[in-house]
Amino acid sequence: MRNRSLLMLTAIAAAGTLTLSACGSRAASGASGSSSASSATTVTIGVDAPLTGPLSALGLGIRNSVDLAIKTANKTNEVPGITFKIEATDDKASPQQGQQNATTLVADSNVVGVVGPLNSGVAVSMQKIFDEANLVEVSPANTNPSLTQGPSWGTGTKVRQFKSYFRTATTDAIQGPFAAQFVYTTLAKKKVFLVDNKLTYGVGLVATFKDEFTKLGGTVAGQDHVTSGASDYSSTVTAIKASGADVVYFGGEYPDGAPLAKQLKAAGYNGPVVGGDGMKDDTFIKLAGTASEGDYATSVGAPVESLDSAKTYIANYKAGGYTDPYAAYGGYSYDSAWSIIEAVKAVAAANNGKLPANPRQAIETAMAQVSFSGVTGQVSFDQYGDATNKQLTVYGVKSGQWATIKTGTFSG
Amino acid sequence: MHELPQNLANGLFLGAMYGLIAVGYTMVYGIIQLINFAHGEIFMTGAFGALAVYSKLGANVSIWLALPLMIVGGVATATLVAVLAERFAYRPLRNAPRLAPLITAIGLSIFLQQLVWGFPGNKSARVFPQLPGGPFHLGSVVFQSADIFVVVAAVLSTLFLAYFVRSTRTGRAMQATAQDPDTAKLMGIDTDKVIVIAFAIGAVFAAIAGISSGLRYGQIEYNMGFLNGLFAFTAAVLGGIGNIYGAMLGGLVLGLAQTLSAAYIQYIPGMSQFGSQDWSGVWAFVILILVLMFRPQGLLGERVADRA
Numbered sequence: 167m168r169n170r171s172l173l174m175l176t177a178i179a180a181a182g183t184l185t186l187s188a189c190g191s192r193a194a195s196g197a198s199g200s201s202s203a204s205s206a207t208t209v210t211i212g213v214d215a216p217l218t219g220p221l222s223a224l225g226l227g228i229r230n231s232v233d234l235a236i237k238t239a240n241k242t243n244e245v246p247g248i249t250f251k252i253e254a255t256d257d258k259a260s261p262q263q264g265q266q267n268a269t270t271l272v273a274d275s276n277v278v279g280v281v282g283p284l285n286s287g288v289a290v291s292m293q294k295i296f297d298e299a300n301l302v303e304v305s306p307a308n309t310n311p312s313l314t315q316g317p318s319w320g321t322g323t324k325v326r327q328f329k330s331y332f333r334t335a336t337t338d339a340i341q342g343p344f345a346a347q348f349v350y351t352t353l354a355k356k357k358v359f360l361v362d363n364k365l366t367y368g369v370g371l372v373a374t375f376k377d378e379f380t381k382l383g384g385t386v387a388g389q390d391h392v393t394s395g396a397s398d399y400s401s402t403v404t405a406i407k408a409s410g411a412d413v414v415y416f417g418g419e420y421p422d423g424a425p426l427a428k429q430l431k432a433a434g435y436n437g438p439v440v441g442g443d444g445m446k447d448d449t450f451i452k453l454a455g456t457a458s459e460g461d462y463a464t465s466v467g468a469p470v471e472s473l474d475s476a477k478t479y480i481a482n483y484k485a486g487g488y489t490d491p492y493a494a495y496g497g498y499s500y501d502s503a504w505s506i507i508e509a510v511k512a513v514a515a516a517n518n519g520k521l522p523a524n525p526r527q528a529i530e531t532a533m534a535q536v537s538f539s540g541v542t543g544q545v546s547f548d549q550y551g552d553a554t555n556k557q558l559t560v561y562g563v564k565s566g567q568w569a570t571i572k573t574g575t576f577s578g
Numbered sequence: 579m580h581e582l583p584q585n586l587a588n589g590l591f592l593g594a595m596y597g598l599i600a601v602g603y604t605m606v607y608g609i610i611q612l613i614n615f616a617h618g619e620i621f622m623t624g625a626f627g628a629l630a631v632y633s634k635l636g637a638n639v640s641i642w643l644a645l646p647l648m649i650v651g652g653v654a655t656a657t658l659v660a661v662l663a664e665r666f667a668y669r670p671l672r673n674a675p676r677l678a679p680l681i682t683a684i685g686l687s688i689f690l691q692q693l694v695w696g697f698p699g700n701k702s703a704r705v706f707p708q709l710p711g712g713p714f715h716l717g718s719v720v721f722q723s724a725d726i727f728v729v730v731a732a733v734l735s736t737l738f739l740a741y742f743v744r745s746t747r748t749g750r751a752m753q754a755t756a757q758d759p760d761t762a763k764l765m766g767i768d769t770d771k772v773i774v775i776a777f778a779i780g781a782v783f784a785a786i787a788g789i790s791s792g793l794r795y796g797q798i799e800y801n802m803g804f805l806n807g808l809f810a811f812t813a814a815v816l817g818g819i820g821n822i823y824g825a826m827l828g829g830l831v832l833g834l835a836q837t838l839s840a841a842y843i844q845y846i847p848g849m850s851q852f853g854s855q856d857w858s859g860v861w862a863f864v865i866l867i868l869v870l871m872f873r874p875q876g877l878l879g880e881r882v883a884d885r886a
Contacts, residue, residue, distance in 0.1 A: 220701075364856055389854075390854045390855055391854050391855065391856040392855045392856060393855065393856050393859065395799075395801070395805060396805060396855070396859075397791070397795045397797075397802070398592055398794075398795070399855065400585075400588035400591070400592065400837060401585060401588060401836075401837050401840035401841045401855050401858065402840070402854075402855050404581050404584050404585055404588065404841060405581075405841065407581075408581045421702065421703055421799075424703075424796075424797065425795050425796065425797060428795070428796050429795070432712070432713060432722055433713065433720050434713055434720055449702055449703070452705055453703055453705055453796065453797045454796070455705070455708070455796065
């Protein structure tokens with residue numbers, strides 16, 4: 167019997183150790199940035215984004231777009247008497263590095279505002295540092311609703327978290343409702359089966375989808391939760407088929423969504439699988455193969471190629487000679503930088519054309535009034551610091567590729 | 579309850595896969611009393627070995643031609659890894675206290691996962707080729723070509739193993755080593771060779787399970803061996819660790835328990851919270867605990883008083 171208890175103990179110990187090991191490590195090195203040279207009329211706009219590592223494609227698009235906004239403002243003499251310059255820091259998608267960068271940017275008194283970061287997780291570690299210094303931070307990419315509206319946003323208790331934090335990105339909070347409207351109205355499917363992978367993102371998506379879908383008059387045929395990484399979804403698939411649902415809404419990321427879609431279609435289920443931006447990845451199509459055909463995913467924001475307001479931006483970006491593409495968040499980054507420039511302009515205008523000795527507090531206050539026609543449409547911020555222009559896009563899998571089905575703005 | 583046949587079939591397919599992996603745990607344990615926690619990774623390298631062969635062949639080779647070669651490639655990779663692991667990680671610790679090789683096994687498991695993860699393109703899941711044909715209908719039950727593959731593979735492998743252990747010279751040497759390694763050695767049995775063969779057979783079964791997993795789910799990942807390995811180990815204990823038929827039986831019981839609990843527990847009044855797929859792992863372990871309470875030696879295990 168001694169043997170048996172050893173067996174159980176080691177099983178538990180091993181399970182724990184292996185769970186830890188299941189997380190991959192991410193290696194990245196190198197940093198970029200430029201040092202500041204102070205001048206009475208030059209102010210700095212900081213950038214924080216992953217400039218190296220797996221997410222660098224997105225991060226470099228952010229940096230280049232801010233650079234473009236600054237060059238444009240300097241060329242057109244947008245704020246008379248004030249020249250802007252960029253200081254880009256690399257957070258390597260790491261909250262620790264992001265926090266160090268925030269401290270560095272705060273310490274540089276020339277910095278009047280920061281664009282970034284890319285990751286919601288990094289934003290959490292930076293918000294407080296910026297807030298204490300009253301340094302405005304505008305994120306082009308953070309979609310986690312709790313960054314602006316607090317952890318209880320889902321239950322209707324919205325509390326602004328940090329008065330210095332703004333974003334031009336649309337939050338996840340309206341992805342679920344937007345998808346519900348699309349499924350109910352555009353696809354005309356009235357009976358849904360809900361599946362989530364028990365992670366914060368997926369559970370939130372499914373909950374908000376369910377609320378809106380039932381409000382519209384749709385019925386929920388059933389609900390199931392899957393274990394992320396479990397790959398065998400046969401019991402869920404059987405339940406979905408038995409429920410008679412004509413559409414499946416999946417809250418989760420593509421590594422779980424793809425096998426679900428695949429196993430559903432293999433079992434002879436014909437309805438589409440609809441998911442959020444976690445599913446909208448080329449790997450989803452690669453993994454699910456032909457089974458992904460006809461599935462949909464929503465994503466926050468709109469591809470700038472589809473916007474009339476972005477034509478000049480795209481042309482200027484190409485003319486700018488940047489080696490990296492503007493990527494998913496370029497347009498939003500340009501608008502983020504421009505909102506800081508607008509706020510600086512407002513502060514300078516109210517102070518006889520010059521910035522006060524420490525303009526940060528004034529700029530923070532001025533952000534609330536910023537309103538201009540930007541790359542992604544009209545840019546302004548609501549009482550939480552969120553973009554008032556809530557754009558979303560539905561993508562569908564057509565001949566093995568994500569195609570834009572519908573871009574819309576959500577109100578409600 | 580009208581979905582019962584489908585759920586039974588689902589459980590059977592899943593259980594056959596668990597059983598194939600569990601054989602490796604049980605054979606190694608039966609002979610050297612080592613819980614080879616790296617066995618889940620042997621399963622994973624088998625799947626990746628098969629995929630490597632498939633990528634070399636190119637996409638325009640028929641899958642029916644490619645499949646046997648993939649099996650050979652997967653089996654060869656997994657066996658090589660297992661034999662090397664035995665030679666360099668476990669054999670030096672043959673006479674060490676029992677915890678030492680166990681920790682080595684955990685370390686090896688992490689090492690193998692990261693090794694595979696480090697290959698280009700393995701950071702996220704890889705696409706595994708699919709068998710054409712299907713879905714097939716048998717009454718109200720729907721199943722795929724890959725499901726047939728796993729059941730046929732499990733049956734053939736078990737029959738082969740039964741013949742091997744009972745009727746061949748090496749198989750009998752294996753039984754003797756399991757009963758008493760020292761005496762077996764005195765009788766002229768090369769116990770080191772027997773142990774290597776036990777690792778190799780476990781690896782062959784795990785590789786077949788890995789290929790089944792790839793064929794059934796269409797994707798393989800560097801960490802696929804973790805959960806599957808853990809469940810297969812549970813299956814081995816459930817069936818009576820050390821007993822090869824017990825491993826197969828334990829796998830089937832576990833697969834059925836998971837599928838049926840996911841499908842039906844939620845309909846028991848007051849239990850709706852504990853149904854659905856996310857609780858199936860919990861119910862699998864509840865069954866394990868119940869079985870071990872009443873039959874500590876497992877379903878088919880023999881009471882072995884002489885082992886510490």
